[in-house]
Amino acid sequence: MLEAINAVLDNVAHRMPELLVSLSETFLMVGIALGAAILVGIPVGTLLYLTRKGGLVERPRLFALFDILVNVVRSFPFMILIVALIPVTRFLLGTSLGTVAASVPLSIVAIVYYGRLVEQSLLDVDRGVITAAVSMGATLPEIVFKVLLVEARSGIVYGLTIATISFLSFSTLAGAVGGGGIGDFAIRYGYFRFETDTMVFTIVVIVLLVQLIQFSGSRLSRVIDKR
Template identity: 50%
Template sequence: MEFDVQHMIELWPEITKAFGQTLYMIGISLSVAIIIGLPLGILLFVTDKGLFLENRFVKSTFGFVVNMVRSIPFIILLVALFPLTQIIVGTTVGPLAASVALSVAAIPFFARIVETSLREIDKGVIEAAVAVGATPWMIIKDVLLPEAKSSIVQGITLTIISLVAYSAMAGIIGGGGIGDLAIRFGYYRYDDTIMIVTVVILIILVQLIQQIGDWTSKAIDKR
């Protein structure tokens, strides 16, 4: 493989545009994942057997849907969601369109992480809150979330890193971003420079996300 600095400089506007598109897709899908996935993860936990909102039907139904979506390979999910994407954003190509599939993939992924984080909480703490007459909302707000916040932040970090990989994959169907750039220039045009640059950018991005996530998680962990 050959690396051409001059060629990289010439394509720098394309590179920065693609990087911006990647951040755009990740930002949208992460926001949706947190807004929907966090309550969903809490619901999966509190409706489990022995918990204060135990409900086998709700647990089984939502658990099945979450597992079903997670079992579909992302590239297949991208194509399968074309009709929904067309309805929501009016197109099936571009960063905004790719964000639909990214969001759908991220919601169940993050929901399971939230559920797992809540399971790490000492059951005695929850039982004590129930014993003193705390309402379900109070238990969720004042016990579950504060106790699991460090683990949830780590889950957010893991979700972002997964979205970086998924967003690169979205380039296969013209989703834009770093993946799209790598395919258009690096693969179809055999451009080694672009391939090297995109790989390096993704590595640096993931490392930065992991470092920030680890630092934040430790900073808010008061245990």
């Protein structure tokens, strides 16, 4: 029994350098996707909220266009989206292989996925607060930045937490384009090489990452929630 345990520990220790490289690749992919989600996803979600029927800037055609685009991208299985966006990735980066290349489809998914979560958070804002701001003569930028985003900040942060965990899950498919990552590491050694101990250890690492993200995001969401 002791010899078996030592063999498992030795094998895991032998794979540790590669595991750390895979973790860095995952952090890079998820970090790029998070940046895209925050910088573009929040404006997309805000635009969906403002232009929908009954919104502050009601534009049915513009809303329908963005709504359809978001729904179309979200309907694609991520693996198929990776393949479908290979020409776009190659045009932007000159290659469709590698960690950064895998971040392109992941970022597009991140934008539409988080944009929809932001829209939902804004819909949860009390209409009375918005009506009060309008009655006091607040401009549209003031309503957006000083009322809507402030009132919805807790939901926006919590949505980012949920989105981050999803991005981590999506990144496991990055191996299809040579993107690496911890998911690809688990598949290569746990599935193709039948190193069950390595796969189990990798799964434990992923579970701990998810728990850390969920705990941190939920805690921050509660702290900034002033309702």
